[in-house]
Amino acid sequence: ADGALLCSGDIARHFRGTETDWGSLFDFADRHDWELVTPLHADGGAGGALTEAAFEELIDILLQPLGGHEPCDGILLMLHGSMVSERIEDCEGEILTRVRQVVGSNVPIVVTLDPHANVTYRMADMSNAVVAYRTTPHVDQVKTTQFACRLLNEMLSGGPLTQVRLVKPPLLAGLDSARTTSEDGPMPRILDLAERLVKENPAIKHISVQAGYSYGDVFDIGPSAAITCLKATDKYNKESNALSNYMWRTRAERTIEFHSVDEGLTIAES
Numbered sequence: 021a022d023g024a025l026l027c028s029g030d031i032a033r034h035f036r037g038t039e040t041d042w043g044s045l046f047d048f049a050d051r052h053d054w055e056l057v058t059p060l061h062a063d064g065g066a067g068g069a070l071t072e073a074a075f076e077e078l079i080d081i082l083l084q085p086l087g088g089h090e091p092c093d094g095i096l097l098m099l100h101g102s103m104v105s106e107r108i109e110d111c112e113g114e115i116l117t118r119v120r121q122v123v124g125s126n127v128p129i130v131v132t133l134d135p136h137a138n139v140t141y142r143m144a145d146m147s148n149a150v151v152a153y154r155t156t157p158h159v160d161q162v163k164t165t166q167f168a169c170r171l172l173n174e175m176l177s178g179g180p181l182t183q184v185r186l187v188k189p190p191l192l193a194g195l196d197s198a199r200t201t202s203e204d205g206p207m208p209r210i211l212d213l214a215e216r217l218v219k220e221n222p223a224i225k226h227i228s229v230q231a232g233y234s235y236g237d238v239f240d241i242g243p244s245a246a247i248t249c250l251k252a253t254d255k256y257n258k259e260s261n262a263l264s265n266y267m268w269r270t271r272a273e274r275t276i277e278f279h280s281v282d283e284g285l286t287i288a289e290s
Contacts, residue, residue, distance in 0.1 A: 026061040027081060035061075041098050041132065044165035052173060057085045057092065075105040079115060086122045094128045094176050095119060096168060101137020101152070102233040109238040113142035120146045128175040128182075132168045134158065135198040135207075136233040140240040144186035148175065150246035152228040154211055156198040171225060171248065182225055185256050187245040189264045191232075194243040194271040198231035206270035207231060213266060214245065217259045223250040224259065243267045 023034050035042035042061065049056050060082045064070070086092060097119070103111035112131075119129065133139065133152040144150065151168040153160050175181055196206045207229070214227035226248040232241055245263040247256055279287065 023061070024063045024065075027059060031058045031061045039162055041161045041165040044162040045096065045098070045169060048166055048169040048173075052169075059085050070103065070105040070111070072106045072108075075108070075111065079118060082115070083118060083122060086119065092123060092127060094130070094172050095123065096130050096132070096172055098132045098165065099137075101133040101139060101143075101230065102236050104236065104238060110138075110140045110142055110240060112137070113140045113146065116143055116146035126181070128172055130168050130172040132164055133228070133230060135230050137230045137244075138232050138236055138238060138241050139186060139188070139230050139244040139246055141186055141188070144184040144246060147184050148182050149226065149248040150184050150228045151226060151248075152230050152246075154229075155200045156207070167226070180250060182248050183251045185247040185249060185260065187247065187260045187263045188240075188242065189267050191242045191267060191271055193232065193234035194267050195229070195231035196270075196273060196275050197234070199275050202275040205275040206266075206273045210245075210263070210266050210270075213262065217262060221249075221256075221259065223254060224256070225249060227259070227263070229263075 026034055031042060032046060036046045037043060046056070048054070060078060062078055097115070099112045099115070101112055105111050108114050116129065116131070128148045129146065130149040130151070131143070131147045133150060135152045135154070135156060135158070137152060139150070149168065149171045151164055151171065153164050195210060198207050199205055200207050202208070210229050214229055218224050218227055224247060228246040228248070230244050230246070232243045234241060247259060249256060
């Protein structure tokens, strides 16, 4: 598809001025005098496992600018969170690990995700902040990217490097598959809970909630919450328990009704 795979300057020519995550990044960078290096945009949509050759070729393009003599100050990776290759179940974790190996531990890495991301502990360990879209359908890409840029800018401006604490209860599915079309569904309610927890604890910068992608055949499947917080002795047990307990308690809640094939045919014929 047009614009599915772009590199370097083609990304700005395609997305600048658009109401997209990339357009939002270019807007923020212009207003804050960031000098951007944009090596890769790759959008494959939903599908099967990526071939190993394709994954390695794409990650080589992504990493190439980091191997130069000019150091980077910070990194924003706009990922999905449920990509799988023929060999690697956690492609985003692999991407983050390889980036971290090149730039070191003192360069902030902020990640944006889809709320259907299967977030792993590896992804959390390699990131300084995680921010997922809050709406399904995903109509808040611009707002999400702007917020992620602000978190990165705080660290670039002398603020402390944050860490990500992952909350992941033993669930294969939950949070109504991230649906936000009903205000009283489990996803909108946990987003409200996350906002309250952030307001109550100044050491927490953000709580990102992901329903996961329950159709993915991977080990680290399922709902999660990523707490972006200050590095401290506090383990954020209160917030972790509140989020985990909510996900467990609402695991069977749905805002839509599922029908069998026979029921569907009967409804269609009526």
